[in-house]
Structure formats: structure tokens, C-alpha cells
Amino acid sequence: MLELKGLTFAYGAVKAVNQVDLFVEKGSIHGLIGPNGAGKSTCIELISGNRKPTAGMIVYDGQDITAKSISWRRHAGISRSFQRISVFDGLTVADQLELAARAVGESDLDTIVAELDLGNTLTEHCEAVSYGEQRRVDIALALLGEPPLVLLDEPAAGLSRDESLQLADHLAHLAEERGTTVLIVEHHLEVVFRICSRLSVLEQGSVIADGVPEEVRREPRVMEAYLGRAA
Numbered sequence: 364m365l366e367l368k369g370l371t372f373a374y375g376a377v378k379a380v381n382q383v384d385l386f387v388e389k390g391s392i393h394g395l396i397g398p399n400g401a402g403k404s405t406c407i408e409l410i411s412g413n414r415k416p417t418a419g420m421i422v423y424d425g426q427d428i429t430a431k432s433i434s435w436r437r438h439a440g441i442s443r444s445f446q447r448i449s450v451f452d453g454l455t456v457a458d459q460l461e462l463a464a465r466a467v468g469e470s471d472l473d474t475i476v477a478e479l480d481l482g483n484t485l486t487e488h489c490e491a492v493s494y495g496e497q498r499r500v501d502i503a504l505a506l507l508g509e510p511p512l513v514l515l516d517e518p519a520a521g522l523s524r525d526e527s528l529q530l531a532d533h534l535a536h537l538a539e540e541r542g543t544t545v546l547i548v549e550h551h552l553e554v555v556f557r558i559c560s561r562l563s564v565l566e567q568g569s570v571i572a573d574g575v576p577e578e579v580r581r582e583p584r585v586m587e588a589y590l591g592r593a594a
């Protein structure tokens with residue numbers, strides 16, 4: 364579904380992403396984890412097309428998309444969350460979701476609203492709903508139109524443990540129902556271990572471990588770099 368080959372990106376002298384190889388299997392929820400500054404968000408920006416790599420290749424559905432624009436990638440079905448839920452002031456959640464659904468030809472908005480428990484927020488203005496609800500609207504927007512690949516950068520940031528786990532379950536359920544492949548950057552390790560079928564661990568721009576969660580959890584280098592400290 365998605366393959367990164369030798370992907371590299373530098374901000375000036377800082378090599379944020381260094382020769383990253385990564386394979387995201389179709390239909391999986393793949394976690395990209397690692398300590399602060401490891402290069403996770405930069406990877407998401409490279410895949411979505413917001414930044415261009417200095418070296419390496421991005422292959423999506425068998426096609427080299429490294430030089431493709433953001434809008435090309437969006438049309439090809441690569442969607443991402445934005446952590447902002449309305450581009451127009453004064454819209455209600457329903458307005459925002461319906462507008463976006465129409466734009467991408469989503470026919471099953473009701474299921475997304477129900478699964479993400481957004482029914483009670485529909486008549487509220489986007490800026491008036493709670494932070495947790497905003498996070499869920501953001502995910503709803505990313506899932507509209509049944510994109511084959513959804514990139515989520517810290518969807519549970521700022522949520523309580525219970526809210527995070529609930530969000531993870533809703534997300535996993537929707538992804539499975541709709542056959543969506545998800546690449547998720549997330550600091551809440553409980554969320555990651557609950558829903559991800561594969562994990563890649565970045566440290567200082569390089570992949571230091573890759574595999575099923577139980578394998579990755581046992582890697583001494585991962586424990587040292589990240590899990591050990593968090594556990």
C-alpha cells in the first residue's frame with residue numbers, strides 16, 4: 364500500500380528523517396512511534412506532500428509518488444488529519460461535516476458521526492465544542508470519502524487516558540469496517556499497542572525497530588530509546 368525507500372529530509376543542518384525504509388501493509392493500522400524529535404511528523408509531512416524529501420522515494424499502490432503534489436495525493440486517496448476542524452468561522456459541526464462530505468462524495472456520514480459519538484455536537488458551532496469532540500471531528504473529516512490511506516498525527520494528543528482509548532477503539536472499528544489503512548503517529552503507547560498491527564520506531568530520524576508490537580516491545584534498543592522511559 365505504502366512504501367518509503369531511503370526517505371531522507373533535512374531542515375538545514377538537522378537531518379530529521381534519515382534513510383527511512385518503511386512498509387505499510389494494506390488494511391493495517393501501522394504505528395509510527397519514537398521519542399520527541401525523532402522525525403515522525405516530518406515523515407507524515409513527506410508522505411502527504413507538504414514537504415519534499417531530499418532523497419529517497421515514496422511508493423503508493425505500486426506507483427512512485429515522490430514528485431506528486433499534495434492535491435494529487437489527496438485525490439489518489441491519501442488523507443490526513445489537520446487538528447483544526449473548521450476553515451470557515453461560524454459553521455456548525457453538521458455544516459462542516461456535510462460540506463466536506465459533499466466535496467468528497469461521502470455517502471455514509473451518519474455511520475461516521477455515530478461511531479465517533481458526534482451526534483450531540485452537530486448543532487454546536489465548531490469552535491464551541493469540547494477539545495475531545497474537536498479531535499473526533501478532525502478524525503471524521505480525515506475519514507470522509509473512504510480514502511484508502513489515512514495519516515494521523517497524534518490524534519489523541521491532549522486527551523485523557525479514557526478518551527484516548529475510546530477514540531482508539533472508534534478509529535480501529537471504523538478503519539476495519541471501511542477497509543482503511545492507517546498510519547498513526549501517537550505518543551500514548553497504550554493506544555498504539557491496543558490498535559496497531561505493526562509498529563515502526565524512529566530515533567533521531569532512523570528506523571531502529573519494525574515489526575509486530577510484541578516483537579518491537581522486546582527490542583532492547585527500543586526500550587532504551589523510548590519504551591523503557593515511558594513504561
Ligand SMILES: Nc1ncnc2c1ncn2[C@@H]1O[C@H](COP(=O)(O)OP(=O)(O)OP(=O)(O)O)[C@@H](O)[C@H]1O
Pocket residue numbers: 374377378379397398399400401402403404405406
Ligand atoms: N520547521 C522546522 N525547522 C527546523 N527544524 C525542525 C522543524 N520541524 C522539526 N524540526 C526538527 O526536526 C527533527 C524532527 O522533528 P519532528 O517534528 O519530525 O519529530 P517528531 O518525532 O514528530 O517529534 P514530536 O514527537 O516531538 O512531535 C527535530 O530535531 C526537530 O527539532
